[in-house]
Amino acid sequence: MLVQVTIDASPCEPTMSKLFPGSLVLDHAPPQALGLSYLCGPTVTVVASKGTQRYRLQSNSLAALASSLNWLLWRLEDYFKAQNHTFTAKFNPPFPLNEYFEIIDRHFQVWCMLGSVSC
Numbered sequence: 001m002l003v004q005v006t007i008d009a010s011p012c013e014p015t016m017s018k019l020f021p022g023s024l025v026l027d028h029a030p031p032q033a034l035g036l037s038y039l040c041g042p043t044v045t046v047v048a049s050k051g052t053q054r055y056r057l058q059s060n061s062l063a064a065l066a067s068s069l070n071w072l073l074w075r076l077e078d079y080f081k082a083q084n085h086t087f088t089a090k091f092n093p094p095f096p097l098n099e100y101f102e103i104i105d106r107h108f109q110v111w112c113m114l115g116s117v118s119c
Helices: 062-082 097-114
Strands: 003-010 033-037 043-048 054-059 088-091
Touching (some): 043 062, 054 062
Antiparallel strands (some): 003 088, 043 054
């Protein structure tokens, strides 16, 4: 199942090379997309639009997407704080909370089965 989340960022978004300095190899032009691979397997793609103030994240793993989303928002907040701007982000469409809470419930059930948590 492919999960996609779009963030509307305000003010205008910085380039990927400004958000991830030292992490990208640039041959000629700043990249508009970034792929993040986790050691456990999932990959998350982050795409910055050229004309609008949007970032799209997509992955087959909601857990990996949520972690990458948190990381991206943290970097955006730091970037705009350094520029003395207030950063706001909106999800369009809303973040898939039902699927997110299902992952949390499954994680808790595994902990209960292992006996690590008293249920």
